[in-house]
Amino acid sequence: MNWHSWQDFLAMGGYGLYVWGSFGMVLLALALEWWSIARQTRAALTEVRLAHASHPSQETSA
Amino acid sequence: MNVAYPPSSPSPRQPHAGSHRPNWQQRWLSLASPRQAHALAGRIVPWALALALLATLAGLYVGFFVAPTDHQQGEAYRIIFVHVPAAWLSMVIYVAMAFWAALGWVLNTRASAMLARALAPTGALFTFLALWTGALWGKPTWGAWWVWDARLTSELILLFLYIGVMALQSAIDDPRRGDQAGALLAVVGVVNVPIIYFSVKWWNTLHQGASVSLQSAPTMASSMLTGMLLCTVGLWAYAVAAVLQRLRAIVLVREQHADWAADLAKVSDARQGARA
Numbered sequence: 001m002n003w004h005s006w007q008d009f010l011a012m013g014g015y016g017l018y019v020w021g022s023f024g025m026v027l028l029a030l031a032l033e034w035w036s037i038a039r040q041t042r043a044a045l046t047e048v049r050l051a052h053a054s055h056p057s058q059e060t061s062a
Numbered sequence: 063m064n065v066a067y068p069p070s071s072p073s074p075r076q077p078h079a080g081s082h083r084p085n086w087q088q089r090w091l092s093l094a095s096p097r098q099a100h101a102l103a104g105r106i107v108p109w110a111l112a113l114a115l116l117a118t119l120a121g122l123y124v125g126f127f128v129a130p131t132d133h134q135q136g137e138a139y140r141i142i143f144v145h146v147p148a149a150w151l152s153m154v155i156y157v158a159m160a161f162w163a164a165l166g167w168v169l170n171t172r173a174s175a176m177l178a179r180a181l182a183p184t185g186a187l188f189t190f191l192a193l194w195t196g197a198l199w200g201k202p203t204w205g206a207w208w209v210w211d212a213r214l215t216s217e218l219i220l221l222f223l224y225i226g227v228m229a230l231q232s233a234i235d236d237p238r239r240g241d242q243a244g245a246l247l248a249v250v251g252v253v254n255v256p257i258i259y260f261s262v263k264w265w266n267t268l269h270q271g272a273s274v275s276l277q278s279a280p281t282m283a284s285s286m287l288t289g290m291l292l293c294t295v296g297l298w299a300y301a302v303a304a305v306l307q308r309l310r311a312i313v314l315v316r317e318q319h320a321d322w323a324a325d326l327a328k329v330s331d332a333r334q335g336a337r338a
Binding site for chain 1: 126127129130131136137138140141144145148183184187190191194195198199201202300304307308310311312314315318319323324326327330331
C-alpha cells in the first residue's frame, strides 16, 4: 500500500496540485463533453420534430 | 450462382440477385447509410460506456494503489496514467478522422463524413488534455509549464489542425461542401501525426522517449504498465461512446426530413412521457 492516510493520499508526496490538477481536468472535460453531447442530442430531436411539424405531408425515405 | 427461382419464390426486392442473402460487400456498404449507422451506434454506446467505467476504475486503482512510487519523479509520475492515454488518443482519433473524411469524400458515403465530424471535437478535447496534463507534469519535473520542444510544439499544431477542421466544416453552409473542405485539411494534416510520434527520436527533445514501444521491452514497472494500459482501454472506450453518441445527433440533424427520424423522435417523446 502506497498511502498511510487520506492526507497522505491527497498530498501525493508534495505533488498533489499537479496530480489532482491533471486528473481533475480530465474528469471535468469528459463530464462537460458528455453534457454537451446530451444537449446536442436533445436539440437534434427538437429539430426533427419541427421539420415534421411544418411539413407533415412530406414523403422522404431513408 | 444462377438460381432459377420458382414462381412462388419470395424475392420481390431483388429479382435478379443470385442469392437471398446480401453478400459481405452489400452488408458493409449498408453501414454507410446514415440510418444504419445511427442504429448501430446506438447499440454500441451503452457497452462502450460500461467498458469505459470498468477499465478506468480498475486502471485508477492499479495506478494509485498498486503501482509503486517512482524513484526519480516521486508521485508526480502518476500523471502518466492520464497523460499517455490522452496523447495516444489525440493521434489515433486524428488518423481515424482523416480516414473517414477521405472515405466520405472519395466514395461519397454520407455516414463516413458524419463520423469524421463526430470524431473532431473528441480528438481536440484529448489533444487539449494531453497538453494540459503535460504542462502539469512538466512543471515539477522540468521546472517549466511549457517549452518549445519538438514533441510539445507538434502536439500543439495537432490541436490547431483539429480546430481548423472543425472551423472549415461548420463555416460552409452546405454540409456536403463543409465535409469536403474539412476532409482536405484533415488529410493534409495527417503528416503531423508521425512527426509527433517520432519527434522524440528525430530531435533532441526535453520530452522523454516512448514509454512503450513494439521494438523493446517497456521501460517501466509492470504494475505501472498495467495501470496505464487499463486507463488507455477506459479512455478509448469513453471516446468510442462519446463519438458515436455525437454521431447519432449529427445523423438526426442531417436526416431530419426522413420519416425514420420522425418515428424516432416520437419514440423518444413516448419514453419521456412514460418517465414523467
